[in-house]
């Protein structure tokens with residue numbers, strides 16, 4: 001039996017951040033991941049905001065930043081497009097990462113801070129014993145147990161840890177986007193420094209994207225809500241790639257598939273001896289589906305609170321609920337607002353989206369940010385004013 005203060009299951013960005021901050025704050029931490037290579041395969045379009053990284057105190061490194069983004073292009077179902085890239089402040093513009101390197105880099109940071117890292121190690125089951133969790137793991141064909149005073153579930157969108165521990169982490173089907181993506185070369189983007197978003201019935205309940213990684217390389221993907229869709233996400237993507245002028249001659253070099261929980265943060269973030277973070281806790285922006293920065297934010301809070309709990313010898317739900325409070329303060333309000341915007345946009349048909357795009361062409365945007373987009377949406381659409389008027 002291996003014993004530790006904190007066991008983190010899942011070395012995605014959220015788990016590595018929790019392991020790092022748990023270690024930096026003096027706790028013994030073990031971080032495990034079932035993958036043999038952390039970060040691979042990726043399930044992500046790899047976009048993050050500059051502000052987000054800054055907030056997390058992470059310096060961008062050329063090793064894992066492959067592209068700096070200079071703007072966005074919004075494309076309506078009839079092809080009307082809105083460019084936000086000229087003389088506009090870019091607080092939410094950002095970087096395209098190479099997740100396979102980024103995730104490993106974040107795990108290395110956790111290792112440098114003192115965490116022990118076990119790759120190709122899967123958590124198979126758990127049980128509560130006294131004031132600890134005992135997690136049965138398997139690595140290289142061998143089973144063994146890890147006993148931890150505090151368990152952190154960072155095991156991504158399919159999350160088992162929380163559910164095994166009795167927390168309500170399940171995502172309703174209506175809130176789980178099916179994401180699918182090709183990494184492609186020979187993509188002919190009008191401007192390979194701009195993120196492209198395509199809306200409407202090409203991706204019911206979600207949107208399609210082209211996120212450039214190099215001049216002719218891009219992540220081309222989409223996410224749909226399956227219950228609102230008539231085809232599989234894969235079929236929607238194949239159709240999109242065939243019809244979009246930028247991708248008609250493009251070649252697929254990678255296929256990425258994954259669920260994205262967009263229903264807002266779960267209520268049950270912690271219980272005695274356990275905390276849940278990242279996608280496992282639905283810490284995903286419901287509007288964009290982006291979860292890297294939010295998950296890492298949850299990771300910092302979880303690592304810090306867990307390490308303090310270890311120092312105080314108090315692993316109770318009451319003590320650990322400080323983590324819930326921090327998440328609620330920093331993520332809760334924003335996520336609730338974005339959930340409302342998502343619901344509003346979901347209800348629009350292609351014609352309504354086309355009219356918004358036409359009206360947006362005359363708007364002078366001062367910055368690229370979601371609040372700025374919503375403020376302008378409210379100005380041009382009486383329906384939006386009614387539903388979203390007081391949000392931002």
Ligand SMILES: Cc1cc2nc3c(=O)[nH]c(=O)nc-3n(C[C@H](O)[C@H](O)[C@H](O)COP(=O)(O)OP(=O)(O)OC[C@H]3O[C@@H](n4cnc5c(N)ncnc54)[C@H](O)[C@@H]3O)c2cc1C
Pocket residue numbers: 009010011012013014015032033034035039043044045046047048121122123124154155156157160179180181221256257258259260277278279280284289290291292293295
């Ligand atoms: C198609 C798609 C595109 C996306 N694009 C973006 C984007 O552009 N920007 C953005 O911010 N977000 C994006 N996201 C969301 C983003 O990828 C996630 O929010 C982010 O990866 C969450 O990090 P995490 O650490 O919580 O989970 P993950 O990154 O999913 O990491 C979980 C880890 O847990 C491990 N694990 C799972 N179960 C076990 C177990 N039992 N034992 C051991 N290890 C286990 C897994 O191997 C994995 O490494 C996208 C998602 C999808 C599906």
